[in-house]
Amino acid sequence: MYLVVEQLLNGLQFGLLLFLLAAGLTLVFGIMDFVNLAHGSLYMMGAYFAATFVAWTGSFVLGALMALGATLLLGIALEYVALRHLYGRDHLDQVLATFGLILFFNDAVRLIWGPAGLALPLPTWLTVPVQIIPGVYYPAYRLMIIVVALAVAAMLYLVVMRTRVGMLIRAGASNREMIGALGINIKLLFTLVFGLGAALAGLAGLMQAPILTVQIGMGENILILAFVIIVIGGIGSIRGAFMAAIFVGIIDTMGRAFLPDLLRKVLSGAAASTAAPALSSMLIYLLMAIILVLRPEGLFPAAKR
Amino acid sequence: MKKAFWLAGAMALALAQPATAADSVKIGFVSTFSGPTAVIGNDMRNSFELALDHLGRKIDGKPVEVIYEDDQQKPDVGKQKTEKLVQSDKVDFIVGYIWSNVLLASLKTAVDSKTFLISANAGPSQLAGELCSPYVFSTSWQNDQTPAAMGLYMNQKGVKSVFLIGPNYAAGKDMLAGVKSTFKGEVVGEEYTVWPSQLDFSAELTKARNSKAESIFVFYPGAAGVQFLNQYAQAGIKAQIPLYTAFTIDELSLPLQKDNAIGIPGAQEWVNDLPNAENKKFVEDYRKKYPGLRPTYYGAQAYDAAQLINSAVVAVKGDLTKKDAMKAEMEKANFKSLRGPFKYGNNHIPIQNFYLQDVVKDADGQLSLKTVATIVKDDQDKFHDKCSMK
Numbered sequence: 177m178y179l180v181v182e183q184l185l186n187g188l189q190f191g192l193l194l195f196l197l198a199a200g201l202t203l204v205f206g207i208m209d210f211v212n213l214a215h216g217s218l219y220m221m222g223a224y225f226a227a228t229f230v231a232w233t234g235s236f237v238l239g240a241l242m243a244l245g246a247t248l249l250l251g252i253a254l255e256y257v258a259l260r261h262l263y264g265r266d267h268l269d270q271v272l273a274t275f276g277l278i279l280f281f282n283d284a285v286r287l288i289w290g291p292a293g294l295a296l297p298l299p300t301w302l303t304v305p306v307q308i309i310p311g312v313y314y315p316a317y318r319l320m321i322i323v324v325a326l327a328v329a330a331m332l333y334l335v336v337m338r339t340r341v342g343m344l345i346r347a348g349a350s351n352r353e354m355i356g357a358l359g360i361n362i363k364l365l366f367t368l369v370f371g372l373g374a375a376l377a378g379l380a381g382l383m384q385a386p387i388l389t390v391q392i393g394m395g396e397n398i399l400i401l402a403f404v405i406i407v408i409g410g411i412g413s414i415r416g417a418f419m420a421a422i423f424v425g426i427i428d429t430m431g432r433a434f435l436p437d438l439l440r441k442v443l444s445g446a447a448a449s450t451a452a453p454a455l456s457s458m459l460i461y462l463l464m465a466i467i468l469v470l471r472p473e474g475l476f477p478a479a480k481r
Numbered sequence: 482m483k484k485a486f487w488l489a490g491a492m493a494l495a496l497a498q499p500a501t502a503a504d505s506v507k508i509g510f511v512s513t514f515s516g517p518t519a520v521i522g523n524d525m526r527n528s529f530e531l532a533l534d535h536l537g538r539k540i541d542g543k544p545v546e547v548i549y550e551d552d553q554q555k556p557d558v559g560k561q562k563t564e565k566l567v568q569s570d571k572v573d574f575i576v577g578y579i580w581s582n583v584l585l586a587s588l589k590t591a592v593d594s595k596t597f598l599i600s601a602n603a604g605p606s607q608l609a610g611e612l613c614s615p616y617v618f619s620t621s622w623q624n625d626q627t628p629a630a631m632g633l634y635m636n637q638k639g640v641k642s643v644f645l646i647g648p649n650y651a652a653g654k655d656m657l658a659g660v661k662s663t664f665k666g667e668v669v670g671e672e673y674t675v676w677p678s679q680l681d682f683s684a685e686l687t688k689a690r691n692s693k694a695e696s697i698f699v700f701y702p703g704a705a706g707v708q709f710l711n712q713y714a715q716a717g718i719k720a721q722i723p724l725y726t727a728f729t730i731d732e733l734s735l736p737l738q739k740d741n742a743i744g745i746p747g748a749q750e751w752v753n754d755l756p757n758a759e760n761k762k763f764v765e766d767y768r769k770k771y772p773g774l775r776p777t778y779y780g781a782q783a784y785d786a787a788q789l790i791n792s793a794v795v796a797v798k799g800d801l802t803k804k805d806a807m808k809a810e811m812e813k814a815n816f817k818s819l820r821g822p823f824k825y826g827n828n829h830i831p832i833q834n835f836y837l838q839d840v841v842k843d844a845d846g847q848l849s850l851k852t853v854a855t856i857v858k859d860d861q862d863k864f865h866d867k868c869s870m871k
Binding site: 183297305432 | 649
């Protein structure tokens, strides 16, 4: 029983982290109709900035905040210098250009920080396990990720649903041309949205960094999951991204946790041990395929034109 | 007319090739030079280059040409690169291979063309058994050997039960099988993770803790070892369940693992402080040539591979067509290995010692690895009976 609770928390934590990454991606894709493969690079840059600033300042929280600001600025600069020239082009051009950016960022990181990767050590108060209910201990840092991500999700909800900027973002998602025609500075709005997306990706990267390592190409595998999530959730929909991310996180973790034991009941030990990891990593793609068949628009599609 | 032109061109090429090939020793080197595990490939290249420096950049008086190829840690890419080296570069030797799955995919190409292949790391069980070949040598180990040594050490420590975690690919399966072959206690759980994409081990760690096992054994080479130790420490399991490892803590991962690695034992066939003259020179010169870096067992194995090639070429006086004589010479292991005692079994896998290593602070105040004890002497892999070479 405790095992299930703990694994659910693991899944929730993973899902929320994926949400941070997917939220930025879905905003940019949904509102600007822009496919940004370099989103994973921003995730990586967030981690590298955090590792650098935490080492400089000696404070985890301060370093993390500085890294968040730096990724926001980097996102805005990237949009201003390179990406805004690609909005009118078709998706294939955008994919090609942003794929180039992945290579650019990977090599830039190799030049600046070297190929070996960095470590982002946690302060001691975050490295102890916390007792959440009697008998169940959970790493304090993973708990913090859950809390921070939920807070960010709530803030995002308030900004998008309750503010004027949020109204424009939603309007942009449903009809881009029309809000331009109504005299809204769409260029500024796009820059802002892109910066926000970059900051969210950076936040995901810097929060993941102490669990994993800070290394070149760290954003590439996880970006695939983020794309799966926005497809499941419905492109452009933050609510969809949130639900789908938690869904994917929990299914992935539960699959890894319980599938091997289930398979061992049917198959021989060796075959089950081999098949289970492969099958559990397939689960989320199966989910995506089923949802694409049943609801091609995703679970919570953003209202369109 | 056109046909004749092409024919002439082809003949000119065909004639030109052997002429250049004969005056140099051509070596193809397949390893991982991009992505998160590129640091391992770089270390192997560094050590191989150092070995060539020590040989005076010449083998039996001939210049050496090394062609480095990046396998991207992918079996299909490794196979393509091996094909390129064999078919278009026509190399005399192929060296390298970190990953067992990459080596297994590339093996047939090398063996079919009768090109000598020297694995400087990967040691899949198949290579030691049914897929053994006269043209294939190893300067590393068979995968099961190192974890089997760890299993012996765990018996010495009186460990009663273990939870095994490893990646789901050829080497991961060999490694966990290796521990099981010698460990006398109970194996309460065995988990395989998706390789190399899975980096979050929360589900596996939770299961290990709940299994009430007395110990955990893991095999995670490269950056995954850093990630595993991070998560193991953060979950507070380090204070509860001791960890035993193979190929998880080395000089590349240690600067990132830092204090997380202290107190975690590992088994290894080479440690930087092994007390023989060749090894002292290797470690010293490596640190001189590559300031800020420290050599690893990957590099030591690549260094040995260069020495093995040298011994074979010298024995046939540079006549690289005498493959049988070269094979016979290599079987004698007529070179001074950095790890000390080294001889070949019938399957061309080394018979060697395995040591217990621990993480300590060295004279510079940096974390480094240190030999604590010899776990097993003159160990031979358990697949050599399945090899058809006698």
